[in-house]
Each structure stands twice: as structure tokens, then as C-alpha cells.
Amino acid sequence: xxxxxxxxxxxxxxxxxxxxxxxxxxxxxxxxxxxxxxxxxxxxxxxxxxxxxxxxxxxxxxxxxxxxxxxxxxxxxxxxxxxxxxxxxxxxxxxxxxxxxxxxxxxxxxxxxxxxxxxxxxxxxxxxxxxxxxxxxxxxxxxxxxxxxxxxxxxxxxxxxxxxxxxxxxxxxxxxxxxxxxxxxxxxxxxxxxxxxxxxxxxxxxxxxxxxxxxxxxxxxxxxxxxxxxxxxxxxxxxxxxxxxxxxxxxxxxxxxxxxxxxxxxxxxxxxxxxxxxxxxxxxxxxxxxxxxxxxxxxxxxxxxxxxxxxxxxxxxxxxxxxxxxxxxxxxxxxxxxxxxxxxxxxxxxxxxxxxxxxxxxxxxxxxxxxxxxxxxxxxxxxxxxxxxxxxxxxxxxxxxxxxxxxxxxxxxxxxxxxxxxxxxxxxxxxxxxxxxxxxxxxx
Numbered sequence: 001x002x003x004x005x006x007x008x009x010x011x012x013x014x015x016x017x018x019x020x021x022x023x024x025x026x027x028x029x030x031x032x033x034x035x036x037x038x039x040x041x042x043x044x045x046x047x048x049x050x051x052x053x054x055x056x057x058x059x060x061x062x063x064x065x066x067x068x069x070x071x072x073x074x075x076x077x078x079x080x081x082x083x084x085x086x087x088x089x090x091x092x093x094x095x096x097x098x099x100x101x102x103x104x105x106x107x108x109x110x111x112x113x114x115x116x117x118x119x120x121x122x123x124x125x126x127x128x129x130x131x132x133x134x135x136x137x138x139x140x141x142x143x144x145x146x147x148x149x150x151x152x153x154x155x156x157x158x159x160x161x162x163x164x165x166x167x168x169x170x171x172x173x174x175x176x177x178x179x180x181x182x183x184x185x186x187x188x189x190x191x192x193x194x195x196x197x198x199x200x201x202x203x204x205x206x207x208x209x210x211x212x213x214x215x216x217x218x219x220x221x222x223x224x225x226x227x228x229x230x231x232x233x234x235x236x237x238x239x240x241x242x243x244x245x246x247x248x249x250x251x252x253x254x255x256x257x258x259x260x261x262x263x264x265x266x267x268x269x270x271x272x273x274x275x276x277x278x279x280x281x282x283x284x285x286x287x288x289x290x291x292x293x294x295x296x297x298x299x300x301x302x303x304x305x306x307x308x309x310x311x312x313x314x315x316x317x318x319x320x321x322x323x324x325x326x327x328x329x330x331x332x333x334x335x336x337x338x339x340x341x342x343x344x345x346x347x348x349x350x351x352x353x354x355x356x357x358x359x360x361x362x363x364x365x366x367x368x369x370x371x372x373x374x375x376x377x378x379x380x381x382x383x384x385x386x387x388x389x390x391x392x393x394x395x396x397x398x399x400x401x402x403x404x405x406x407x408x409x410x411x412x413x414x415x416x417x418x419x420x421x422x423x424x425x426x427x428x429x430x431x432x433x434x435x436x437x438x439x440x441x442x443x444x
């Protein structure tokens with residue numbers, strides 16, 4: 001009964017919102033009302049508006065055209081982008097229920113970093129957006145949404161990932177040859193998803209879809225265009241591009257396959273818990289520096305949780321920072337207060353850290369901190385940190401893979417696999433009602 005009441009309530013809300021945007025343009029008494037916007041989909045307690053779909057379509061189309069990627073038919077683009085908006089809505093609602101927030105300071109810092117990475121000031125970044133037909137306010141809101149989605153993914157999926165000592169040992173024993181090769185791959189990925197509890201009919205249908213996609217690729221179809229139109233993966237609207245990965249950082253489904261493919265050659269179908277995968281090396285490059293600068297680092301992490309808001313976590317880390325600055329022992333504070341269980345036992349020690357080993361926010365602060373100094377509190381996807389750089393050195397890592405590097409790499413591979421499964425689960429659990437049946441997305 002409650003479910004029926006909730007459904008009727010949602011329908012009523014959607015109707016009111018639809019009526020609210022039907023604003024008459026009053027010139028003559030007999031003029032018809034002009035429909036300015038409309039509800040396309042109800043997603044739990046949220047809605048997706050036609051204006052949202054149009055804005056996102058414009059953004060993605062501009063990006064793909066700038067990349068020189070040929071666009072699929074408009075109907076397919078509409079469905080792919082609408083599915084993205086629906087999934088985004090589900091995750092944003094979960095972030096809100098979990099009390100996950102992005103402060104103005106965090107958002108401003110991210111925008112400055114985005115502008116800086118493109119060689120622009122924030123003002124130049126705003127001017128560039130205007131040239132592309134986008135407002136700074138819209139871009140700011142989209143980045144805020146992406147940050148919230150990233151944080152809720154980290155919170156929900158992290159608890160599913162466990163890395164065992166045996167997995168680390170296996171990785172270390174098999175990675176030396178790959179580490180010496182220094183080969184990097186620009187990875188393309190297509191996923192044909194299969195429901196977690198798929199019936200034989202669903203399994204067969206997915207297999208047929210995957211076979212058809214592979215046949216297209218073998219007949220010379222453009223991989224990125226096919227990914228946009230046919231892939232169920234998170235990178236579909238980016239042409240299936242995962243990005244550059246070193247050979248010892250390849251996703252588990254690609255580790256034994258990609259090194260044997262020539263550039264541009266699609267793999268055979270790879271079956272995993274989430275469905276059928278096709279991967280390719282869109283590009284390859286080789287040769288990495290053997291000597292790198294490592295930093296010996298320790299840190300304290302205070303993470304938001306179900307009972308601790310982001311603001312409360314920030315207040316705690318600020319107090320710990322003051323205590324360290326005033327002479328309290330860093331290691332003892334880490335053992336007593338850090339939410340990183342692995343390093344806390346050892347007084348917050350992360351040992352020697354190589355470039356690319358930590359998340360970007362952490363690495364940026366680490367590189368800006370001099371030996372012996374303690375950073376001010378800063379935010380990453382994991383929560384609030386302070387860190388101390390204890391030492392630095394030049395190290396030859398060509399024949400040596402640190403245990404903590406192995407743990408991070410294995411974690412990231414498992415995280416990616418679990419994320420796909422989690423996204424499937426939350427889609428299946430959500431209440432989704434299409435107000436325009438012509439836009440219905442297959443599988444939703």
C-alpha cells in the first residue's frame with residue numbers, strides 16, 4: 001500500500017511540475033499556452049527534465065565533435081544521455097541521504113585546478129565557456145554534481161573491496177617483466193551488461209548483442225563510435241576511452257589480453273560478473289623513466305561517515321592539525337585518530353611513495369610540502385588529511401614494486417569491477433517511470 005501511495009504522490013508531483021512550466025505567453029486572449037519545459041522521467045524522489053537532456057546532449061555533442069568522433073543517430077544519443085542522467089540522479093539522491101556535501105571552498109578549488117590544468121586562469125576559463133555557449137554557473141553546478149557522484153561511489157563501493165596478502169604476493173611475483181617493459185596503453189572498452197541474476201534468455205540476448213558488436217568492429221567499424229552507441233560501460237559517452245595505463249596497471253580483464261593485441265585490434269569477448277567486455281589498445285607508447293623521486297610520507301585521515309558530517313570531519317582534522325603544530329606526537333595522534341586502518345597502526349606511515357601512486361589531491365599537497373613540514377588540512381575523495389613529508393630520495397623502481405603500490409593497483413582494479421555491479425544494482429532498485437515512452441531506455 002505504501003508503495004502505491006508513494007507512486008501516486010510522485011505522479012502528482014510530476015504533474016504539478018509539468019503544469020508549472022507551461023507558462024502562457026499572454027498577448028491575445030485566445031493564445032495557446034507555450035510549453036517551456038516538461039518532465040521526461042521520474043527517478044525515485046527526483047525528476048529529469050527535457051531541458052536537462054538538451055543541455056547535456058549539447059555538452060557531449062560539442063566534446064565529441066571537438067575530438068573528431070562521428071556521432072551516432074540522434075535517437076541513440078538521446079537514450080544514452082538520458083540513461084546517464086537517470087543514473088546520475090539515483091547517485092545524487094544517495095549522496096543526499098548519506099549527508100555527502102561539496103562545500104563552496106572545495107568546489108572553487110576544483111574549478112581553479114581544472115582551469116590550471118588547461119593552462120588558463122579562472123577568468124580565462126569562464127571566457128572559454130562563454131565562447132562554447134555555456135555559462136559558468138551551469139559548469140559549476142555540473143562539476144559539483146560530478147564531485148558528489150564520485151564521493152558516493154567511493155563511499156558505497158569501497159566497503160565492498162578487500163585486498164588480501166595473497167593477492168599482493170601474486171601481483172608482485174608476476175609484475176617484474178611488465179614493469180621492465182614500460183609499455184603504456186590507451187585503452188578502449190565496450191561493455192554489454194548482463195543482469196546479476198540473469199535468466200538464460202537474458203544471457204543469450206546479451207551474448208547475441210556482444211557478438212554483433214564484435215562483428216561490427218572486426219568489419220572495420222570505428223571503436224569509439226560503436227562504444228557511444230552500443231556500450232553499457234561508464235565511459236560509453238566518452239567513446240569507451242579509459243585512458244593511458246601502464247602494463248602493470250591494466251584492469252584485470254585486460255591484463256592477459258591487451259599485450260597480445262596490435263594497436264586498434266578488438267579483443268574477443270571477455271566474460272565477467274558484469275557482462276561481456278571488448279577491449280582494444282587505441283594507442284600504445286613505450287619507455288618510462290627508471291629513476292623517480294620518492295617521498296617518505298605519513299598522514300592522518302578523518303573521513304565523513306553515517307554519523308559524522310563532512311563539516312564535523314573538517315573540525316576534527318583542524319584540531320588535530322593544531323595539536324601537531326603545537327608539538328603533540330604525530331604518530332600517536334595517527335594511531336588514535338586516523339580513519340586509515342592500514343597506516344594508523346604504524347603511526348600514519350605510508351612508507352616511500354612514488355609518483356602516481358596516490359590520488360591527485362594527496363599527491364599535489366605532498367609534492368608542495370617540503371621535507372620535515374606538515375601540510376595544512378586538505379580534502380580528497382577519502383576525507384580530510386594532514387600529512388608530513390619525512391624524507392625524499394631518488395629511487396630506481398624498474399626492478400622493485402613496493403607492497404603498497406601493489407595494494408593500490410589491485411584495489412583500483414577491484415573497485416572498477418565492483419562499481420559496475422553496484423551501478424547495475426542501484427538501477428534495478430530504483431523507481432523509474434518514463435513520461436515519454438519514445439525515450440524509454442532498454443533495461444530501465
